[in-house]
Amino acid sequence: MLRWIASITSGRSGGSAMIRHVLVPTLLVLCASPAAAAPQPPVPAEAAESREETFFESIDVQVVNVEVYVTGRDGKRVTGLTRDDFELLEDGRPVELTNFFAVGGGTQDVPGAEPAAAVAGADQRLHLALVLDDLTLTPQSRNRLIQAVEADVLPHLRADDRALVAVVEGGTLRVTQGLTSDPEALRAALQTAALGAPQGLLRVAAKRELLSRIESIGLPMPGDPGAAMQVAIVQQVYEDLKSYAAERAIESRAGLGAVADFVASLSGLPGRKAVLYLGGGLSVRPGEALFQAWESKFGAAARTRGFEIHSSIFDGRRDDLTREVQDLADTANANRVTFYTAGTTEELAGVSAAASFSASWGSTLEALEKANLRASLDTLAGGTGGLSAVDLPNPGALFGRMREDFDVYYSLGYVPERRRDGKNRKLEVRVRGRQDLQVRSRAGRRDTTNQERMSGRTLAALVLDPGANPLELAVECTGETRDKDQFLVDVLVKFPLAKLVLLPKESFHEGRVTLYVGARDSRGRTSPIQAIVVPVRVPNDQLLTVLGQTAAYKTTLRLRDDAHTIAVAMRDELGNADAAVAVKHRPGQ
Known part of the structure; x- marks a missing residue:
């Protein structure tokens, strides 16, 4: 039996x-x-x-494929390079290339390997995810990005490309249009997404409300009538800042978790995977600039006047999401996913309306807020070999460069010598003897176990x-x-x-x-x-x-x-x- x-x-x-x-x-x-x-x-x-x-x-032989984009000083794509022109290093040590071919500028096959055309069909097909982050976008900025995608991305998809549309809503990511090669189906999904209510305005309003409270109250002098009550109000604003930062961190972690799960699902697809993330950026230190605004008005004055107000210079950095953002980039690299990020909000543009009425919110804090917001966009794109742009007058410029990445690139493949240990490995690609060229590729890789895969x-x-x-x-x-x-x-x-x-x-x-x-x-x-x-x-x-x-x-x-x-x-x-x-x-x- x-x-x-x-x-x-x-x-x-x-x-x-x-x-x-x-x-x-x-x-x-x-x-x-x-x-x-x-x-x-x-x-x-x-x-x-x-x-x-x-x-x-x-x-189980694992071949690591690394897409490489080469440009000259004029920004134009460089084609015609051969396998011998490239050097690929893992953790600083050169590795032997077992696979090589070029797309959009001549092809050279490794002896004994499959022809590049066959490999391209099996392992180089593009899967593009169009992800709208309703957690951070405002209606106006979201609609502008959608219009740019419709004008500058959808018409240029190739017949064998497959794309999808997804929306980040709080702690979940919802796929509104599955993988398809039909641009009209993608356009319809984007139009449907434009009817939703993004939460970016609520986030902006919450920040403005806190800044308004900071501006509207003052710190009394010792012995003033009602001084104790006024100090208590100042302390309460500080506590509310802590709650604001914690809530934003929880929202951002949930959003990052949803995107990470989505990236893991992309790992189950063959070929190249790219995510075009359209959002306002997830601040790596939510509330840091607001804490500094509070400190600039009340902190030193309270200490000078002898008031006991409980505050800490570390509170602005307590909810630091830098590690979580880097983990997402590492997850993308482990699954051969490249991020392209386009950010467009008031904060990212550096012209926040909050600055127009708050004496505590100057250009320095404006720059800090912008840096914290765009850090997540830059980390995801830069670490995975993609591109990032913030509040471009015409997002089509970024999308055009992204399309060039899809159409003109080199693919380098190698078999790692080290056993699978789950560690992140640093990757670096060079073009021998060509200091005049700019080379872009993902910054690392990580072995995935069979269970992860x-x-x-x-x-x-x-x-x-x-x-x-x-x-x-x-x-x-x-x-x-x-x-x-x-x-x-x-x-x-x-x-x-x-x-x-x-x-x-x-x-x-x-x-x-x-x-x-x-x-x-x-x-x-x-x-x-x-x-x-x-x-x-x-x-x-x-x-x-x-x-x-x-x-x-x-x-x-x-x-x-x-x-x-x-x-x-x-x-x-x-x-x-x-x-x-x-x-x-x-x-x-």
């Missing part, structure tokens, strides 16, 4: 669903097929002995595109039970055993399969991706029979009363093969 060795594990709750694994009564369900009906001859002893001596090693593949199936399914994976919802305001939904995962690599042992053949399961509801809430390790053992005398059958594994999801996408990805650990599928399900219907 074929046995599926597995253990029951408890699921984790969070996001949209809680996953509970349920083993069917026989542990493995074999779905009947014509190949299973005919009796099979026993396996000869000689064959069994031969299998006992079989050794199998699964090697497969989690990204599952997220991609949930949010974007399941991709190829070479293992012929199939998923269906077979039943459900209502549990108060939620549903326990049975999900059956099926796949033909003939698609797996089975390693011969003494008395059985063994395979190793890992399933990755997740769910996402209509509001974009996504469950944690759960990994389920499923070893497979097939007795030698049943091997030929079993290879004609289909295996099934049942798991149970706890879902809200809402429309869901359920995604399952599977990795054959011995065969280094994977697949993913996604199905739609609305509990209760």
Whole structure:
């Protein structure tokens, strides 16, 4: 009898669903097929002995691809360079290029490698995400950016490019138009996004209100009537500044987390990935300039006059998001995602209306606020090899340079010598003997584990595109039970055993399969991706029979009363093969 060795594990709750694994009564369900009906001859002893001596090693060769953009002093693209012109360093050490080709200016192939045209089709297809950050944009600036995208980005997409539209709303990122090559579908999604209510005006209003309070109150002299009350008001403004900074930091961290999850989902797509982020910038130190405005008016005066007001020079830097922004850039580099960032708000333009009525808010604090806001944009773009611009009179200039990046570039590939350790590695690209050229590429890379990669593949199936399914994976919802305001939904995962690599042992053949399961509801809430390790053992005398059958594994999801996408990805650990599928399900219907 074929046995599926597995253990029951408890699921984790969070996001949209809680996953509970349920083993069917026989542990493995074999779905009947014509190949299973005919009796099979026993396996000869000689064959069994031969299998006992079989050794199998699964090697997963990772090729790191680095896109490189080269310009001259005049800003024009430099084409015609060859592999020998480039030097690529990882952590300061030169690496051997195993793959090279140029796009938009001549091509040179490495001997023995695939032709560049074939590689370009398989590994260089562009996936572009147009992301609108409604957390930071004002209606006017958002509409101006959308118009620029419609005029300067959509008309220049190639027929084989794929793009999507997504909107950041608070702590979630919602894909409003999935991957498509249809510019009109993208245009319609952008127009729909323009009807929403961005929160940028609320953020500006909150800052102005705090500045107005700082301006409207004064610090009394010792002995003045009501001095204690006035000092208490000054102290309360300071406490409100702390609350403002903390709230902005929470909002920004949630937004960064949503974008990071989205970048992880992009990792499941093949080829080049780019994010065009349209927003007002997430301040890396929200509130720092406001704290300094308060300090300039009250801090020194309070100490001189002997008033005890609790304040600290560190409060303005307490909620520092620099590390989180850099982590997002590192995540993008690990998943071959390039950021292009366009910022346009009053603060980023350096002409905040707050300066028009506040004596405490001068050009120095205006510059500080602008620097903190644009730091996130510059870090994301500069660290991933992209471009950043702030409040351009014509955003089309940035979009034109971005389009040139897509059309004219070099791709350098190499196989890392170091074992995968999950550490960030610094990358540097040089053109030998050409100090007159400017070279731009991503600043680093990080090895991703198979679990990270497969989690990204599952997220991609949930949010974007399941991709190829070479293992012929199939998923269906077979039943459900209502549990108060939620549903326990049975999900059956099926796949033909003939698609797996089975390693011969003494008395059985063994395979190793890992399933990755997740769910996402209509509001974009996504469950944690759960990994389920499923070893497979097939007795030698049943091997030929079993290879004609289909295996099934049942798991149970706890879902809200809402429309869901359920995604399952599977990795054959011995065969280094994977697949993913996604199905739609609305509990209760």
